Amino acid sequence: MQDTPEFRTIKFSQTTLTELMIPSYANFGGKIHGGILLSLMDKVAYVCAAKHAGNYCVTASIDGVDFLEPVEVGEIVSLMASVNYTGNTSLVVGIRVISENVKTNVVKHTNTSYFTMVAKDEHNRPAQVPGLIVENREQVRRFIEAIQRKKLKQNYKHESRHIKVPNDPEKLLNLLKGERCVLERKAIIKH
Numbered sequence: 001m002q003d004t005p006e007f008r009t010i011k012f013s014q015t016t017l018t019e020l021m022i023p024s025y026a027n028f029g030g031k032i033h034g035g036i037l038l039s040l041m042d043k044v045a046y047v048c049a050a051k052h053a054g055n056y057c058v059t060a061s062i063d064g065v066d067f068l069e070p071v072e073v074g075e076i077v078s079l080m081a082s083v084n085y086t087g088n089t090s091l092v093v094g095i096r097v098i099s100e101n102v103k104t105n106v107v108k109h110t111n112t113s114y115f116t117m118v119a120k121d122e123h124n125r126p127a128q129v130p131g132l133i134v135e136n137r138e139q140v141r142r143f144i145e146a147i148q149r150k151k152l153k154q155n156y157k158h159e160s161r162h163i164k165v166p167n168d169p170e171k172l173l174n175l176l177k178g179e180r181c182v183l184e185r186k187a188i189i190k191h
């Protein structure tokens with residue numbers, strides 16, 4: 001068995017997955033289910049991560065899943081994945097998804113998302129991944145953006161743990177001002 005190197009290029013694990021959108025992928029409105037796209041993204045993220053890591057990987061978290069454009073039956077979806085960042089046992093795979101109408105040649109950018117994957121060893125413990133050989137400006141930008149997102153996510157996690165719902169009815173009403181809900185008396189007064 002070959003030893004895993006300490007560093008790998010991004011090119012080494014870059015992966016593109018292309019799939020035709022068939023009718024069974026569509027919802028009642030004729031558009032492709034978001035879950036189908038998510039599943040394809042998870043698949044391409046896995047291939048890219050496992051190739052870089054030289055190990056089995058699991059999905060730890062997913063960031064930035066905003067569907068910018070609907071995808072139609074008959075379109076060809078391509079998912080381009082590359083390692084953006086390497087930590088110790090985790091790495092971030094950036095995925096750009098485009099959808100192409102073969103008749104009109106119109107190409108839509110449907111989303112760009114970031115999957116954090118963790119490599120596992122044969123005992124199912126997190127395993128160290130090779131670092132990244134960063135070869136150009138764009139790769140530096142992606143690496144730094146991933147560091148910034150990681151920090152923002154840590155802050156968000158910390159802040160969201162401290163969200164408090166006030167007991168004071170006046171403060172409560174103030175927070176809900178302009179929201180589309182009708183408050184029953186027992187929802188405001190704490191017993």
Ligand SMILES: CC(C)(COP(=O)(O)OP(=O)(O)OC[C@H]1O[C@@H](n2cnc3c(N)ncnc32)[C@H](O)[C@@H]1OP(=O)(O)O)[C@@H](O)C(=O)NCCC(=O)NCCS
Binds near residue numbers: 059061086091116118
């Ligand atoms: C994700 C998982 C491997 C983390 O395991 P753990 O024992 O908590 O590991 P650690 O705390 O040592 O973290 C390992 C790495 O994962 C990263 N990590 C853990 N949870 C994370 C999260 N929610 N988001 C991003 N990164 C995360 C850590 O930052 C660490 O990275 P580093 O080694 O590069 O610094 C573990 O929780 C797991 O196996 N989850 C289930 C994954 C799975 O089944 N996915 C498919 C879901 S359907």
